Amino acid sequence: MDVDVADRLDHAPADALARLLGDRFTTRVGMREQYGRGESYPHLHLPDAVAFPMTTQEVSEIARICSAHGIAMVPSGAGTSLEGHIAAPHGGVAINLSKMDRVLEVHDGDLDGIVEAGVTREALNHELRDRGLFFPIDPGANATLGGMAATRASGTNAVRYGTMATNILGLTVVQPDGTIIHTGGRARKSAAGYDLTRLYVGSEGTLGIITQVRLRLYGIPETIAAATCVFDDLAGAVATVTELVQLGVPVARVEFLDDVQVRACNAWSHLDLPEKPHLFLEFHGSPTATAEQADMAAMLARGNGGSDFQWTSSTEERNRLWKARHNAYFAAVALKPGAGVWTSDVCVPVSHLSDAVLAVRQDIDANGLTAPIVGHVGDGNFHVLFAIDPDDAGERERAEQVYERMIDRAISVGGSCTGEHGIGLMKRHHLVHEHGEGAVATMRAIKQVLDPRNLMNPGKIFL
Known part of the structure; x- marks a missing residue:
């Protein structure tokens, strides 16, 4: 020692x-x-x-x-x-838990498997690839599956495949006193008792320590096609996403990048995209199905002022585009040398998405901030990447005020202060605003019963 x-x-x-x-x-x-x-x-x-x-x-x-x-x-x-x-x-x-990195079981026929908490999503998909399977939840970072379960992670594929909450069949959890429990099972549905799996998913380590995760798995689609489309304004891009969702077009991924983020990605990832708002889309299915989905998306985009709609099933080109999207954080850092990037998120009903994105863009510009907007907008979730000078307290304060107003607007239309980041230390004061005193009191009561001495990740979620 x-x-x-x-x-x-x-x-x-x-x-x-x-x-x-x-x-x-x-x-x-x-x-x-x-x-x-x-x-x-x-x-x-x-x-x-x-x-x-x-x-x-x-x-x-x-x-x-x-x-x-x-x-x-x-x-x-x-x-x-x-x-x-x-x-x-x-x-x-x-x-x-990063040393707990074994894939313990894979059941090809039942499309499920068990991983230890330290297995990363990229490592899992590398292991599954030769079986013709994949795990779709992709928050961008190469996070561990245990951490993704604990924060109820989401990401770029959630519009089609859902979040971690819908893709976990069971857990192994160590409780505060060291007791080991197992929740859920391999059956795809059960009416037996309380749903403890859902209780621990998203609990952010405040109720117990997730050590193993039983996951839903999926067959790798026959065809995966990616597309990009350019818009003259934010409203047209967001309106296209809203229509895609409302019409039930089975898009696997639909990501929004505003003009500031496109400029940053061009510089960081050596792209030559027009510096205007963009949608990045991905379609999964048969060759015929992906072509039909792309045609529908192109038609809707044109109706909302979109242009230069391009799509490809080339793995190399598709990976290049999504790598640029996943590197958005690093691109935002490089956009303002010496700055730190504070990444925010909210989630709103899709019908309110356009107003929410436009309002925060105007607020950012009015306050003289450098802050690209990106988002998994197919499910109403978007992020602002505030690039802040660490020596400028006034800039940080303005960013916090813009973010507070963004959250207030989201909650006022029935949205959430966080679509996928979780509460942690940063958003504790918004929990009552979103859920109400009674609901938060119930959450506290659960915490008190399962962790009466407040030893599990204390200080998180609740003020």
Whole structure:
């Protein structure tokens, strides 16, 4: 064990954890700093130690030791969360599950499988590819499946395949006292008791530690085609998305990039797209079906002022476009050298999408901010990437005000303060606004019953 044990972690539990994990337990400051914040979160809150379990049983033993000594537990995966989920404002032990990276079962005939929490989505799809299967949920980052379950992640394919909530059949969860439970099962439906799986999905590590995930899998489509379309204004692009959804066109992905983001992507990914609002689309199915879907999308786009509609089933070209979309964060960073990027999100009913995007674009411009807009707009979810000078407190304050108004507008039309990022530390004050005092009181009551000593990721979700 390292000698610089933090003040909040006594030697007795530290010694017990070191005996259990050996060099996979550390209190070194440098390692603790790596687990004191996620992406896009400005504040550093160090845990007192970091543990790297390799099995569910080890996670159980860690929880048992921490529970016995009243030590907070902060689970993490790849560290790609955006709302401060893995920061440790109350200290404690950061439990990183990235070494639990085995694909345990794949049932081709039933289209399901079990993975450990540290398996990343890219690693899973690499393993599934030779079986003709894939897992579609794609939040952009190469996140771990456990982290995606804990934050109820979504992403570019959600418009067709749903979110993590609809693609998880069951979980293995370690409770605060170390008890191991299994939820759900392989059956595609069940009426047996409370739906504990849905309780833990999206709980952000505040109720227990997810160590294994049973997932729905899908056959790789016969044909995958990608398309781009250029618009003169935001309204036309968003109106096209709204019509695609309302008419039931089975688009697999539909992503919106405003002119600022296109400019950033051109520079970062070496593209030559017109610097105007764009839609990136993807269609899955037979060759005939994808062609029909693309024709319908092209017709709707033209009716809303779209032009230069291009589509291709070339894997190389399709991957190039989606890599550019996935690199939007890094492109936004490069757009304003020296800036930090604060990534926001809201979700609105699709019929209100155009008004919501236009309103925030006007607010951004009126406040002199650099902030591209991108979004998984097929389900009403969009993001603003605020590029902020870390030495300019006024700029940060203006960005926060724009974001607050964006959230207020979303909630006022029946939307959400977060479509996929979660609450974490950053959005706790919006929870009551969105759900009401009674609903949040019920959430607190569940937390109190399952984690009465508030040891599981304390400080998250609730103020």
